[in-house]
Amino acid sequence: MLILKxxxxxxxLDLGRDHHNPQCNQVGDKHKxxxxxxxxxxxxxxPDDITKSVSDPIAVWRQxxxxxxIVHNGELNAPPRLQKDLFL
Numbered sequence: 001m002l003i004l005k006x007x008x009x010x011x012x013l014d015l016g017r018d019h020h021n022p023q024c025n026q027v028g029d030k031h032k033x034x035x036x037x038x039x040x041x042x043x044x045x046x047p048d049d050i051t052k053s054v055s056d057p058i059a060v061w062r063q064x065x066x067x068x069x070i071v072h073n074g075e076l077n078a079p080p081r082l083q084k085d086l087f088l
Contacts, residue, residue: 001013001033002068002070004035007035007040008035008040008041009033009035009041010034010035010041011032011033011034011035011068012032012033012041013030013031013032013033013047013050013060013061013064014030014031014032014033014044015029015030015054015057015060016029016054017029019031019044021039021042021043021044022039022042022043023043027044027045027046028046029054030046030047030050030053030054030060031044031045031046031047032044032045032046032047032050047067049063049067050063050064050067051063057078057079058076058078061076
């Protein structure tokens with residue numbers, strides 16, 4: 001995600017969980033958020049430019065970085081096969 005200090009998240013990609021928009025429509029488990037005046041970062045949409053499956057998060061991340069023109073010089077490892085809920 002891209003974060004602006006004065007506004008918070010202005011652009012981001014979410015994987016793995018469905019999203020409920022303020023207009024009550026659902027978006028899929030792969031969606032983007034783009035900041036706007038009305039909903040801030042709460043409105044999501046299904047991206048046409050992310051074609052890889054959520055089961056391959058590294059490939060999805062690479063597509064997102066290319067589209068957002070983000071340069072990542074670090075190493076991104078695959079997540080563990082079984083990840084516990086972060087909010088328990």
